[in-house]
Amino acid sequence: QVQLQQWGAGLLKPSETLSLTCAVYGGSFSGYYWSWIRQPPGKGLEWIGEINHSGSTNYNPSLKSRVTISVDTSKNQFSLKLSSVTAADTAVYYCARGSTDHIVVVPAASYLDYWGQGTLVTVSS
Amino acid sequence: QSVLTQPPSASGTPGQRVTISCSGSSSNIGSNTVNWYQQLPGTAPKLLIYSNNQRPSGVPDRFSGSKSGNTASLTISGLQAEDEADYYCAAWDDSLNGRVFGGGTKLTVL
Numbered sequence: 001q002v003q004l005q006q007w008g009a010g011l012l013k014p015s016e017t018l019s020l021t022c023a024v025y026g027g028s029f030s031g032y033y034w035s036w037i038r039q040p041p042g043k044g045l046e047w048i049g050e051i052n053h054s055g056s057t058n059y060n061p062s063l064k065s066r067v068t069i070s071v072d073t074s075k076n077q078f079s080l081k082l083s084s085v086t087a088a089d090t091a092v093y094y095c096a097r098g099s100t101d102h103i104v105v106v107p108a109a110s111y112l113d114y115w116g117q118g119t120l121v122t123v124s125s
Numbered sequence: 126q127s128v129l130t131q132p133p134s135a136s137g138t139p140g141q142r143v144t145i146s147c148s149g150s151s152s153n154i155g156s157n158t159v160n161w162y163q164q165l166p167g168t169a170p171k172l173l174i175y176s177n178n179q180r181p182s183g184v185p186d187r188f189s190g191s192k193s194g195n196t197a198s199l200t201i202s203g204l205q206a207e208d209e210a211d212y213y214c215a216a217w218d219d220s221l222n223g224r225v226f227g228g229g230t231k232l233t234v235l
Contacts, residue, residue, distance in 0.1 A: 044213065045215075058223055061221055094169055107217055108217035108219070109176070111215075112170075112172060112215075115170055116169065117169060
């Protein structure tokens with residue numbers, strides 16, 4: 001059974017860098033895309049970006065200038081860094097696995113089938 | 126403002142059939158597959174429908190999905206109290222080169 005377990009600092013001050021890590025247990029790490037998604041309190045889902053095991057990334061254009069997603073295949077982990085945070089970045093952050101029925105995962109044809117438990121990150125002075 | 130448009134709310138009584146729409150454009154729904162997620166209060170989203178109309182193992186066949194042109198729909202037949210949740214559609218957007226979500230629909234079982 002695939003499990004995604006995530007962790008990171010839950011309280012940040014404005015201008016600091018958000019840092020979260022997601023570990024994958026119980027399944028293959030290669031052959032998938034690994035995503036970060038966030039959800040501000042009481043609001044909808046916003047995709048942040050994704051990475052595959054080779055380090056190929058796709059980012060939300062609205063966040064691209066502040067986002068870095070990296071991967072550590074030796075630990076089956078991937079990480080999110082979001083710089084210069086403000087109160088608008090306060091949200092529950094989720095990691096998720098992008099899968100497909102095809103042999104090769106093509107992001108445009110993929111779906112998020114396993115999710116982490118979520119981490120509430122609050123930005124406040 | 127979400128790229129995909131969903132009604133903010135929907136409701137029905139137990140046993141009824143409810144349909145939630147998701148409207149997009151040729152760069153997302155019109156050219157790529159649509160997925161639906163269910164989010165129960167206080168929990169992470171769960172994959173409900175993928176590739177327009179496929180159900181993951183364990184999802185009841187009361188849930189079905191369809192797509193026509195730039196619009197997708199999620200239908201819940203035989204509504205149950207446990208279906209009360211937020212529902213999100215999602216697709217890849219070729220213009221943005223990224224995933225986009227609908228704003229979510231809060232389903233209330235009366």
